[in-house]
Amino acid sequence: MPVEDSPSTVQELLRTAAAADAQGARDLLRRIDGIRLLELVVTQAELAVDDERRRAAGIDAVGDLARAAIEVLGLPQSAALELDDDDPLAPPTVTGWELVTVDPEDLHAATLTVRVPAWTLALVAFVDGVDADGSIDRRAVAVAADGRCVRARIRMDDHLADPELQDAVLGRDPSALGDDAALASALRVSLHQAAQGG
Numbered sequence: 001m002p003v004e005d006s007p008s009t010v011q012e013l014l015r016t017a018a019a020a021d022a023q024g025a026r027d028l029l030r031r032i033d034g035i036r037l038l039e040l041v042v043t044q045a046e047l048a049v050d051d052e053r054r055r056a057a058g059i060d061a062v063g064d065l066a067r068a069a070i071e072v073l074g075l076p077q078s079a080a081l082e083l084d085d086d087d088p089l090a091p092p093t094v095t096g097w098e099l100v101t102v103d104p105e106d107l108h109a110a111t112l113t114v115r116v117p118a119w120t121l122a123l124v125a126f127v128d129g130v131d132a133d134g135s136i137d138r139r140a141v142a143v144a145a146d147g148r149c150v151r152a153r154i155r156m157d158d159h160l161a162d163p164e165l166q167d168a169v170l171g172r173d174p175s176a177l178g179d180d181a182a183l184a185s186a187l188r189v190s191l192h193q194a195a196q197g198g
Contacts, residue, residue, distance in 0.1 A: 015197035021118035022195030025145040028064060028092045029121055034148070034170050036091055037122070041150045044096040044124045045140035046163045054159070057127040058101040059110055059187075061120045062142075065093040071117060072097050094121060104128070111186035116194040121145055123187045134158065137166075141180045143187040145195070151177040151184070 032040070040062055049055045069075040102110045104127045116123065122144040129137040135157050142150040150170050154163040169177055174184035 011197070018118035018195055018197035022145060022191075025063075025119050025121050029144055029146040029148075031089065031091050032121075032144075033091075037142075037144060037148060038150055038152065038168055038170055040094060040096075040122065041124055041140055041142040042152050042154060042163065042165060042168075044142075045126045045138055045152060045154060046156075047096065048098070048124070048126050048138075049128070049159055051159050055098075055101045055128075057104040057107045058125070059099045059107070059114050060096050060124045060126070061099050061116065062094055062096045062122040062124060063117065063120050065095045067119050068095050068097065071119075096124065099123075108183055108186060111183070111190050114190060116190050118194045118197065120191065120194065123191060125183055125187060138163075139180070141177065141183045141187065143174075143184055143191060145191055147172050147188070149174050149177055149184045149188075151180050 029037075044060050044062055048058060048060055063072075099116070100110050100114050107125060107127055111125070122142050124140055124142040126138055126140045129139070131137060135155060136159065138154050138156070140150070140152045140154070142152075144150075148170065149172065150168065152168040153166040155166050156163050171177070174181045174188065177184050
């Protein structure tokens with residue numbers, strides 16, 4: 001970058017770094033096809049709640065494992081380098097983590113304040129419904145940094161049971177997600193703001 005084009009303020013530097021991180025996320029997503037993206041969303045939705053800590057609703061992030069090791073887990077960069085993917089064509093190794101836990105009625109509003117790293121590959125929002133027999137009906141809505149949207153519904157006998165995928169929708173337009181279109185649009189805005197350094 002020529003000297004005259006270099007960012008001159010801290011805010012501009014942060015915006016430039018965020019834009020580069022967001023572009024890196026989109027590049028990684030080129031290696032993740034629709035089936036793999038759906039698997040990632042369902043897996044994160046399954047792992048969002050464990051027996052020790054119940055969450056009725058929340059928003060999680062999915063990102064590159066090596067970057068998450070540094071930024072989220074606090075590992076030294078030397079340790080994270082060992083996690084780098086060798087094959088630039090294979091699907092990247094990713095991980096998910098909790099961003100926020102909320103009451104179900106506050107899920108949509110949480111998209112306005114959740115702090116999203118610019119290098120996030122996807123945001124996954126989920127909400128649980130508990131049936132009369134105690135089984136769990138978990139709805140997950142996700143938006144990837146490249147614009148793809150996913151809605152998935154999984155059913156489990158309890159929090160530790162294997163999930164059964166009930167239905168799924170994958171598309172690029174949030175309106176394809178029906179009743180979950182507004183939530184998908186809000187998640188997309190959160191990702192866009194992160195990419196802008198906001």
